[in-house]
Amino acid sequence: MNLFERTGKIALGSRLRLLSSRMTDDATKIYRMYELELSPNWFPVLFILSQDGAKTITEIAEEIGHSQPSVTKIVKEMTKSALIAKHPYAQDKRRNMVALTEKGMAAAQHIIDVQCKDVDAAVDALLAQANHNLWEALAEWEFLLDQKSLFHRVNEQRKLRESQKVKIVEYSPEYKEAFKNLNEEWISKYFIMEKEDYKALDHPQEYILEPGGKIKVALYDNEPVGVCALIKMKDPEYDFELAKMGVSPKAQGKSIGYLLGKSVLEEAKKLGAKKLYLESNTVLKPAISLYQKLGFQKVAHRPTPYSRSNIQMALVIED
Amino acid sequence: MNLFERTGKIALGSRLRLLSSRMTDDATKIYRMYELELSPNWFPVLFILSQDGAKTITEIAEEIGHSQPSVTKIVKEMTKSALIAKHPYAQDKRRNMVALTEKGMAAAQHIIDVQCKDVDAAVDALLAQANHNLWEALAEWEFLLDQKSLFHRVNEQRKLRESQKVKIVEYSPEYKEAFKNLNEEWISKYFIMEKEDYKALDHPQEYILEPGGKIKVALYDNEPVGVCALIKMKDPEYDFELAKMGVSPKAQGKSIGYLLGKSVLEEAKKLGAKKLYLESNTVLKPAISLYQKLGFQKVAHRPTPYSRSNIQMALVIED
DNA sequence: TATATTTGCATAACTAGTTATATAAATATT
DNA sequence: AATATTTATATAACTAGTTATGCAAATATA
Numbered sequence: 001m002n003l004f005e006r007t008g009k010i011a012l013g014s015r016l017r018l019l020s021s022r023m024t025d026d027a028t029k030i031y032r033m034y035e036l037e038l039s040p041n042w043f044p045v046l047f048i049l050s051q052d053g054a055k056t057i058t059e060i061a062e063e064i065g066h067s068q069p070s071v072t073k074i075v076k077e078m079t080k081s082a083l084i085a086k087h088p089y090a091q092d093k094r095r096n097m098v099a100l101t102e103k104g105m106a107a108a109q110h111i112i113d114v115q116c117k118d119v120d121a122a123v124d125a126l127l128a129q130a131n132h133n134l135w136e137a138l139a140e141w142e143f144l145l146d147q148k149s150l151f152h153r154v155n156e157q158r159k160l161r162e163s164q165k166v167k168i169v170e171y172s173p174e175y176k177e178a179f180k181n182l183n184e185e186w187i188s189k190y191f192i193m194e195k196e197d198y199k200a201l202d203h204p205q206e207y208i209l210e211p212g213g214k215i216k217v218a219l220y221d222n223e224p225v226g227v228c229a230l231i232k233m234k235d236p237e238y239d240f241e242l243a244k245m246g247v248s249p250k251a252q253g254k255s256i257g258y259l260l261g262k263s264v265l266e267e268a269k270k271l272g273a274k275k276l277y278l279e280s281n282t283v284l285k286p287a288i289s290l291y292q293k294l295g296f297q298k299v300a301h302r303p304t305p306y307s308r309s310n311i312q313m314a315l316v317i318e319d
Numbered sequence: 320m321n322l323f324e325r326t327g328k329i330a331l332g333s334r335l336r337l338l339s340s341r342m343t344d345d346a347t348k349i350y351r352m353y354e355l356e357l358s359p360n361w362f363p364v365l366f367i368l369s370q371d372g373a374k375t376i377t378e379i380a381e382e383i384g385h386s387q388p389s390v391t392k393i394v395k396e397m398t399k400s401a402l403i404a405k406h407p408y409a410q411d412k413r414r415n416m417v418a419l420t421e422k423g424m425a426a427a428q429h430i431i432d433v434q435c436k437d438v439d440a441a442v443d444a445l446l447a448q449a450n451h452n453l454w455e456a457l458a459e460w461e462f463l464l465d466q467k468s469l470f471h472r473v474n475e476q477r478k479l480r481e482s483q484k485v486k487i488v489e490y491s492p493e494y495k496e497a498f499k500n501l502n503e504e505w506i507s508k509y510f511i512m513e514k515e516d517y518k519a520l521d522h523p524q525e526y527i528l529e530p531g532g533k534i535k536v537a538l539y540d541n542e543p544v545g546v547c548a549l550i551k552m553k554d555p556e557y558d559f560e561l562a563k564m565g566v567s568p569k570a571q572g573k574s575i576g577y578l579l580g581k582s583v584l585e586e587a588k589k590l591g592a593k594k595l596y597l598e599s600n601t602v603l604k605p606a607i608s609l610y611q612k613l614g615f616q617k618v619a620h621r622p623t624p625y626s627r628s629n630i631q632m633a634l635v636i637e638d
Numbered sequence: 639t640a641t642a643t644t645t646g647c648a649t650a651a652c653t654a655g656t657t658a659t660a661t662a663a664a665t666a667t668t
Numbered sequence: 669a670a671t672a673t674t675t676a677t678a679t680a681a682c683t684a685g686t687t688a689t690g691c692a693a694a695t696a697t698a
Contacts, residue, residue: 002458002461003363003367003382003383003384004457004458005458006366006370007362007363007366007435008435008438008439009435009438009439009442009443009454010362010434010435010438010439011362011363011366012342012442012453012454013339013342013343013346013359014362014363015457016335016338016339016342016457017336017339017343017654017655018384019335019457019460019461019464020332020335020336020339021655021656022464022469023331023332023335023469024332024336024684025656026468026469026470026473027332029470030469030470030473030474033470033473033474033477034477040332041683041684041685043326043329043330043333044322044326044330044333047325047326047330048322051325056646056647057646057647057648058645058646058647063322064322065322065337066685066686067685067686067687068646068647068648069647069648069649069650069685069686069687070684070685070686072647072648072649073684073685074684076648092645092646092693092694093692093693093694094645094646094647094692094693094694095645095646095647095693096646096647114480115329116326116327116329117476117480118473118476118477118480119327119328119329119473119476120327120328120329121476121479121480122469122472122473122475122476123328123331123469124328125472125476126460126463126469126472129459129463130456130459130460130463131455131459132451132452132453132455132456132459133451133456134331134451134453134456134457134459134460135328135331136450136451137449137451137452137453137456138323138331138334138335138338138453139321139323139324140448140449140450140451140453141338141445141449141453142321142338144445144448144449145338145341149345150341150342150345150349150441150442150445151345151348151349151352153441153444153445154345154349154352154437154438154441155349155352156441157436157437157438157440157441157444158352158353158437161433161436161437161440336684336685340685340686343654344686360653360654360655375676375677376676376677376678377675377676377677385655385656386655386656386657387676387677387678388655388656388657388677388678388679388680389654389655389656391677391678391679392654392655393654395678411663411664411675411676412662412663412664413662413663413664413675413676413677414663414675414676414677415676415677
């Protein structure tokens with residue numbers, strides 16, 4: 001069986017490279033057949049100059065999707081072959097206006113009138129023989145990858161898979177140590193532990209659960225890797241505070257924060273909460289964006305026992 | 320507008336290269352994300368060794384479609400990373416059996432079990448979003464190009480286009496010189512001019528046309544570039560001999576010989592001929608294959624006035 | 639107006655492959 | 669058995685691009 005059928009889609013890059021090198025090799029032969037003394041890789045530059053007239057090297061590079069040094073090199077070669085001439089640009093001495101010479105124009109005209117037509121016809125005949133249109137498929141991929149890169153897409157898949165291995169469970173005393181450690185880790189990394197922290201982390205039973213709050217624990221391979229608390233508030237406006245969310249840096253990239261948040265939100269809904277509150281600090285950018293993703297929005301400042309808090313957010317729970 | 324839409328299919332190679340380099344760049348990032356210390360271009364070697372066990376460098380190169388030096392290089396790098404070990408092969412000291420180490424096996428297993436799955440899922444999702452299936456299209460192109468290369472296909476188109484500029488016309492005295500020159504050119508290149516040649520080439524009117532034969536001339540840009548004669552035979556078996564076919568080397572690659580042959584065959588049919596004959600020499604390989612393409616088949620030797628003739632062919636004209 | 643930043647281009651060093659060629663071992667031929 | 673050819677691998681030189689970096693000119697900013 002074909003290598004690519006065996007490896008699967010992961011070899012798509014290789015497969016494209018192989019086909020493209022095959023085409024490039026044939027291109028060399030094709031150019032030789034038409035007896036124009038030019039190298040196939042000059043074509044994009046030749047074409048763009050024949051259509052758009054004089055251009056700077058940087059403009060050409062942008063237009064044809066090459067790097068600037070690549071165009072510099074091609075222009076140098078084409079200048080040597082007298083297809084191109086450089087014209088200094090009075091208004092801006094850094095720029096070199098690059099334009100086709102008479103010979104260059106003639107070559108471009110010939111290649112466009114004759115060679116392109118033959119190649120077009122040959123490729124069209126090939127496309128007609130195939131069930132799946134390669135040309136259109138390439139255009140679609142360019143478009144889709146512009147919107148979201150392959151890296152981005154693979155990363156999403158990875159997260160999805162990893163997050164399926166994460167289990168969110170109810171707090172029980174066996175997680176007491178994890179609850180403290182996972183929070184202490186980030187708090188002492190960015191700030192310092194405060195009195196209020198010790199109260200809640202050392203005595204979750206008394207300070208969180210008994211007053212009517214909840215704690216959720218994220219397990220990965222049965223190890224606790226994330227925690228999040230829902231703390232009952234004595235406030236006419238808010239029912240609960242989302243707090244003490246900590247995720248192990250070792251377990252990042254598995255959407256654990258999101259899964260914990262979602263689970264806590266569900267819990268709040270079950271408990272009949274109407275509005276949730278949280279406090280954070282703007283240096284914790286990933287946390288803030290997670291809160292936004294969960295639906296929290298910034299609210300005006302209100303008194304807080306934590307000195308690290310410089311942003312407050314709220315979420316209205318919908319039915 | 321997109322460059323590729325402007326240039327047309329001639330830039331297919333460029334388009335493939337650009338997409339493949341985009342994929343390769345992302346592949347580097349993807350490999351980094353999975354924190355396996357391996358380079359994406361090692362993958363085909365890693366994969367094939369994990370599936371097929373030990374192999375020589377040349378075997379791997381063949382399997383994955385790379386050149387042997389490319390595999391030598393990859394194997395060297397992978398050996399340095401302790402993924403691969405070389406085992407001398409007792410029966411043949413030139414060979415190096417290359418196999419994965421424990422570490423290599425583990426890396427392969429991980430990449431196949433985890434990374435490939437994520438990439439597969441991401442690519443499948445992409446393919447599902449597109450109307451034209453890139454993966455299938457690539458497979459089809461590989462198959463179609465195996466059958467006939469792009470160069471071959473473009474050459475066919477060029478010939479087709481060029482041959483449309485060729486006009487086949489009836490002989491008239493203005494072409495007398497061309498008739499002689501075009502034949503003398505090839506005869507004196509491969510053989511020497513014989514008495515019979517001078518008779519026919521110096522006096523086409525008397526020796527060919529008046530006895531009931533025909534001469535056709537191929538014009539390109541209104542210049543005679545090819546000639547072919549149909550000579551009446553005094554033979555119970557054959558009606559005409561196809562002879563004195565000459566095409567200018569400058570006008571090759573335009574299917575002129577074929578067009579002349581077809582035209583002469585049509586003429587013979589009009590004249591009620593049942594069977595045609597020709598004599599040639601096996602050194603003239605393109606001519607022999609042209610005659611075969613026209614339908615002529617080799618027949619047993621019969622007396623001939625030409626010393627250069629070492630093959631005889633015949634064609635039965637169908638109604 | 640002096641200074642900092644940005645821009646356009648050239649150059650160097652790198653990448654991932656290629657073809658051409660050298661060398662030694664194995665195999666075929668005389 | 670000696671010699672010629674083929675095969676397996678290594679190495680060198682090339683290709684067509686890339687990124688990184690430096691320099692000078694132009695533009696923005698203090």
